[in-house]
Amino acid sequence: MPTPTYEYIGSATSTGASSILQVSSIPNTYKHLRVIMMLRSSDSRNGGQSVAVWFNGNQSAAYSKLEMYGSGTTIGSYGQYGGGAIEASCFMNGSRSGVYMMNDWWILDYKATDKYKSTFMRVGGFADTNNGASSLITGLWNNTSAINQITIQEGGSLAFVAGSSLTVWGIAG
């Protein structure tokens, strides 16, 4: 019987009533984490909305990211430093019906207590005839604690629509 290498840890799925999704009690038994979020906001506008992501309940000014993106016919990149969360993304509810923003994260060496936590993520989706986004992002939590909880919040504190989800897997190593 092969040793389990890629295991489901937990998930949270929106019922349409809350702006926050959270997975807690992440065990200390893996090497890396993979996190997939499928997100859509109840905000009635068309376009993208930010999503705050933080670890272990910590919202101090300890998060940074660098994002390279393509949107429509525009490319660019930018950094954010010393924020209270790493910024992910979701589509707003005025975007094409039923399209959820994909956020696919890898969190490397998440339990090492001698390292700041580094991540990279692919984010994107296409929500309208002129409204898509594809990004590659590297993120940092400037903290040496092992990650045991992941929380996300819709950027405008509006609810995620029903079916929005946060799922976490553990990768052995």
Add this chain to the structure above:
Amino acid sequence: MTPILGILDSAKTGNLVTSSFEFISTTTVSGGSPAAIVFSSIPQTYSHLMILGVCHHTGGVAGATGQGDYKFRMGNGSVDTGSNYYQQMFYGTTQNSQVSFQNSGDYFPGSSGWYQSGNLGGNYYNPQYYMIYNYTVASRPKSFEYKNGYAPAVASGNTSVDFRTGYWNNTSQAVNIISLESYGSDGYFANGTTFSLYGVK
């Protein structure tokens, strides 16, 4: 509506569902400054390989921040140091997004954290991701994908996030050895640098 049903190929496994993503090996730097991290005797029983890790480099100029390259190579029996590595790179910095490419290099350049001093410390590590596709198919050049990034806690002109694809131009051998080599003259992989190898069926 007729549902689309998935079918388990249970005949292959005696009715057991096998794991399709398996851990092969991990190397973590501890108590030394190795010039290379090597995965050898890689099993030939998967379709693809994945490498995940975090990386830190001991080099760097005092007061500087940034990242340095290391040499990613592969081979069969021994590592190929010939001019057989090709890559296309797409990367973003705080200023802009850029592209570059490499023909006939004698290695593929991975990027390691290079945080010896300045406003960054030894707790920073670059995330590392490789996928090596169809590594057992000797007749094809071996394609791979690489992603890494570097976002320090404070603004720095040296930040970057990279997406690269490339291939090892060998059409006679499968891959059974992979090495990640420091330049040496610029420093070495620091303690805590760790790479894990996985097989994907």
